[in-house]
Amino acid sequence: xxxxxxxxxxxxxxxxxxxxxxxxxxxxxxxxxxxxxxxxxxxxxxxxxxxxxxxxxxxxxxxxxxxxxxxxxxxxxxxxxxxxxxxxxxxxxxxxxxxxxxxxxxxxxxxxxxxxxxxxxxxxxxxxxxxxxxxxxxxxxxxxxxxxxxxxxxxxxxxxxxxxxxxxxxxxxxxxxxxxxxxxxxxxxxxxxxxxxxxxxxxxxxxxxxxxxxxxxxxxxxxxxxxxxxxxxxxxxxxxxxxxxxxxxxxxxxxxxxxxxxxxxxxxxxxxxxxxxxxxxxxxxxxxxxxxxxxxxxxxxxxxxxxxxxxxxxxxxxxxxxxxxxxxxxxxxxxxxxxxxxxxxxxxxxxxxxxxxxxxxxxxxxxxxxxxxxxxxxxxxxxxxxxxxxxxxxxxxxxxxxxxxxxxxxxxxxxxxxxxxxxxxx
RNA sequence: GCGAUCGUGGCGAAGGGGUUAACGCACCGGAUUGUGAUUCCGGCAUACGUGGGUUCAAUUCCCAUCGGUCGCCCCA
Numbered sequence: 001x002x003x004x005x006x007x008x009x010x011x012x013x014x015x016x017x018x019x020x021x022x023x024x025x026x027x028x029x030x031x032x033x034x035x036x037x038x039x040x041x042x043x044x045x046x047x048x049x050x051x052x053x054x055x056x057x058x059x060x061x062x063x064x065x066x067x068x069x070x071x072x073x074x075x076x077x078x079x080x081x082x083x084x085x086x087x088x089x090x091x092x093x094x095x096x097x098x099x100x101x102x103x104x105x106x107x108x109x110x111x112x113x114x115x116x117x118x119x120x121x122x123x124x125x126x127x128x129x130x131x132x133x134x135x136x137x138x139x140x141x142x143x144x145x146x147x148x149x150x151x152x153x154x155x156x157x158x159x160x161x162x163x164x165x166x167x168x169x170x171x172x173x174x175x176x177x178x179x180x181x182x183x184x185x186x187x188x189x190x191x192x193x194x195x196x197x198x199x200x201x202x203x204x205x206x207x208x209x210x211x212x213x214x215x216x217x218x219x220x221x222x223x224x225x226x227x228x229x230x231x232x233x234x235x236x237x238x239x240x241x242x243x244x245x246x247x248x249x250x251x252x253x254x255x256x257x258x259x260x261x262x263x264x265x266x267x268x269x270x271x272x273x274x275x276x277x278x279x280x281x282x283x284x285x286x287x288x289x290x291x292x293x294x295x296x297x298x299x300x301x302x303x304x305x306x307x308x309x310x311x312x313x314x315x316x317x318x319x320x321x322x323x324x325x326x327x328x329x330x331x332x333x334x335x336x337x338x339x340x341x342x343x344x345x346x347x348x349x350x351x352x353x354x355x356x357x358x359x360x361x362x363x364x365x366x367x368x369x370x371x372x373x374x375x376x377x378x379x380x381x382x383x384x385x386x387x388x389x390x391x392x393x394x395x396x397x398x399x400x401x402x403x404x405x406x407x408x409x410x411x412x413x414x415x416x417x418x419x420x421x422x423x424x425x426x
Numbered sequence: 427g428c429g430a431u432c433g434u435g436g437c438g439a440a441g442g443g444g445u446u447a448a449c450g451c452a453c454c455g456g457a458u459u460g461u462g463a464u465u466c467c468g469g470c471a472u473a474c475g476u477g478g479g480u481u482c483a484a485u486u487c488c489c490a491u492c493g494g495u496c497g498c499c500c501c502a
Binding site for chain 2: 004007058059060063064081111113116117118119120121125126127129194210211258259260269278279280282283284285307308309310311312313335337366367368369370371373374375376377380383385387388389397399401406
């Protein structure tokens, strides 16, 4: 029997889960301030949802999905991303009918993609994302981008690069697409094999090909920004204007193309500049997806969102040497000697815990000295010694591990004594 | 899907055809009765990823396989 976790998955153990909890709390707090509410959707969906939502030509759908049949012969897939599910839930639950549009939601949970694992890329990984459905106001594009940036900034990250672009509306994209085909067709033989395929299927993707980056035709390729029609151009300008007003720095990269089919208008990515961050630099990405809700059977509804990888967020924190303020201390540790004392210790431990204190005791039948050592290693604030002598007098010895001072306290007063001490100590 | 590299005890790590397979960390016990550090002494372990092959002999050489890590592709 193979007792290892499947390839590309990992256990998060005590010692690191504290960081995850801290980050999750921070992201929750940010969403609260931006007034985004949490949505929780299933971890698997009908395969068709992703085929239609993410796009049949994408790498995700073509080679990365965890797809299986259940006992009822249904075709299901572990979700490779969050947007399709959120949109499905939006349509199915008719959230578009609720007052107070747009619908602003966030999610946090595991996603699955069948890939070769490496630094910053797991088969199961955790994404946090937000979606705003029902508004075509460029101000909400700016809001989503500012929320995304806040997630990193408020955790202390500095080496960030925000890249934005506009893919335009359908008309702009179509005109640009034709221009791209005209431009690259004469050079088709000189392009890499991938790009030769892209030329037919999705010429936009040629622009972010790394192999053909230095090809002269690449430099002179028609920019989407030159093909934006008036509406699209104005939309993009407004998004930029709002970002400027918020004091958010960005770089416009006309070659920024997102990998999923559903994007249009605003597209953006946040990357890390940090030294030693590894080969993968994209921390998060997002964009506008007007038309997706309709594609999935809902009413015409504009939408925009983004998603970030929590693993990569934590990597970025490490790369910048940022330690999250996680606490690892114990309020008190009870040391008992002798059978009767142990019984009393069991009772006391429970009583103090119910009073709100973080309490632990020995369960390894350790010697007195070893118990003290354990208490020390747990960063215990107060050690309570309870032996035959103390039990007889109905007291305990409370030792302040920081100062080293020791005091005799009546067992019945212990709870109040500790609560007092700990309150004063903080 | 392609490529590189690595698999020795709980962890780190040396070795290199025949060894009791070092060493360090961790852990446990002790150094006068019930007080945390350091030091000293002692203890500890089904450890050479798995399966074949070569050999009198393989942890060491060869092949395969599995797994880890990193990179390409692509992405978060």
